Amino acid sequence: MNDLPKLHDGPLKGAAQVDPVIDGFKGAAVACGLRKDGREDLALIVADHAVDAAGLFTTNRLFAAPVAVAKNHIQAGRARVILANSGGANAATGQAGLEACLRACQEAARVADCPLTEVLPCSTGVIGQVLDDQKIRAKLPELFASADDQGLARAAGAIMTTDAFRKMARAEAIIDGKKVSVLGLAKGAGMIRPDMATLLCFVLTDAAASPQALGLALGRAVEQSFNRITVDGDMSTNDTILLLASGRAANTRLEGDGPGLSALTEALTAVCQDLAQMMVCDGEGAGRMALLHITGAADQSSARKLCFAIGNSPLVKTALASPDPYWGRMLSAAGAEAARENLPFQPEKTRVWIEGILVGDHGARASLEAEEAAGRAMQKPRVSVRIDLGLGQGQYWVMASDLDHNYITLNVSYRS
């Protein structure tokens, strides 16, 4: 599957246009004092009863305490509570961090009256400081008491760190005659890289499906979305994506591959692609994203590596910010990666289109006029770039952010 995602034309406002209600789940948020600015910083998603669940986590060797705990808890495939905080990643905090995370989970399990393993913790924020679980525990009764079916939008707000807007997306599917819904909420911005692009993403569905079926669908959707975006090439200590299924749509429970799982996967992929696009586009108006599509590669594996090399290149990213249709930097980034990884790549066989305009023709400039036209066509928030390598049938695409002053401003002053 290599369908290109749909590029949205207008501003991406995230949560504003999305119906936040989904059968079987409630949400809530509260300010518990982890953030210095007093914003809501503790989010709750709670299912009406224990539901089927699957998850994907960062592969960073420096993984946070909540990642260790959530990975362990989700092994049974059942979940009741997602407890997520901003204001501190609880990563690089050793045994003290692990214990703080577990204390918060234990209190949530007590308030929800469920087993500890049905609580999935997530954290985001600064690395290196132990979570102040006392602040969290003190607010849990209030948090659970305030949960309602409109509260998921507030939960999406409380997990934001440097995000400029709340990120929610929704899609529907029909499974054996029953309408099922998929609702996703996420936070992104910074620390985004191919292997596990989102910091935190929670997807809820009212479909009925086994943990195994959910795992299959989630893996496929993430491969077509979060695994294909690049903001800064870094991978977080806390990346977590969770999928919970309430079963309220009353379809025959999905157990494995088949038309039902395909329908669910398609809806899940649409939600994840929308959220991924929001993550790449965060900064709203300040940033620009490119959908980089490599075709004609010797194979998919080399297309993928070259796509990411181009999308991660700071020089390509700054040209995208300009905007400058600087196809030469794209080929240079590809040529460098081809040399490092010994990939098939011949500049004289390549062609580069920006917004459908041929600007690089067999390794040289198509024409000054074409470049100028492409420069004008790039004056929009989301642009398409296609590079044909002229070698074979392999292809891949990624969504890449630009690199502009906002990135520097946010990350230079992140802890201050």
Add this chain to the structure above:
Amino acid sequence: MNDLPKLHDGPLKGAAQVDPVIDGFKGAAVACGLRKDGREDLALIVADHAVDAAGLFTTNRLFAAPVAVAKNHIQAGRARVILANSGGANAATGQAGLEACLRACQEAARVADCPLTEVLPCSTGVIGQVLDDQKIRAKLPELFASADDQGLARAAGAIMTTDAFRKMARAEAIIDGKKVSVLGLAKGAGMIRPDMATLLCFVLTDAAASPQALGLALGRAVEQSFNRITVDGDMSTNDTILLLASGRAANTRLEGDGPGLSALTEALTAVCQDLAQMMVCDGEGAGRMALLHITGAADQSSARKLCFAIGNSPLVKTALASPDPYWGRMLSAAGAEAARENLPFQPEKTRVWIEGILVGDHGARASLEAEEAAGRAMQKPRVSVRIDLGLGQGQYWVMASDLDHNYITLNVSYRS
């Protein structure tokens, strides 16, 4: 050899303090109209007679026309002329670019009265535009006529693109009782990556040495300098480093390994390390560099990969700009690379020192006080970071630039 380079404390003014005279070579520069701003853009280095030479070039598959020509010409190990221009890289220019480069070389060979293969061309600037060799050829008689032994400083100026200052360095050695000098001039800034960090670097010596001996010394010096710096992780289409030896010092001609070659290599390494440090520090006052030293790695290869992963991380670089002693981002960048490359790395065994202050202790924060002290100690242009992995005897170091607004400003508007 893993000696740490000497970090300079004061401002790096480059050419200002360096004696630009070296026996056997003359230099000159002229404005030939390749640059829009009218600055000198054509540099000449000319030897009094054909001399021994060696070179190293970018491995980018998209290599510029002058790289193709210079690689070919230097195979014989003899050179008379280095002809270098800014204002255009002549990369991604196909056959037309190659022919333009050769026409410029042919005219230089005619004026210098030497074989074509003794002319080494270099270009730097925008990718994708064919070199206007007519502008170069028209100025060659004037350029050669104005060459003198003070002119190498002007040559260093004419190869600057976004460099904030001219880069020259000098060192001396004693070889069988004779004093020999090594003088280097370089341009850097942007497009700097491990495999071949400098865009253009010309090193001249009055030592007598065979092309083979020069190649050995150059490879060793570059491994201890330009191959260990990272500005933005990209590799240029035009990276070139050339070493020419006039033999005027009248030492017994070096033919291979021995005390003489070691002495030459040491001086060459000092020159290259100084130039490399200038490249990383370019921006003078705006930028900050870190000498990242990994010790206690399982082996040198993993130490090298982790060093570059940390040094290339945009999140580490922005923290360095702040300055913020954010050791957690360093460990996170290392943990991500360890996962990707399957390298030995255990966060709980690591220790991190910034300017000699222990800030990360076995994967957790040493103390808030230590972090604050390190933050104060980072208020200088060049800071040292040591990360001990607690695993073995492997070590490596790199010099890494920060990432601040100047990088964005330069690269967003590079072609405008």
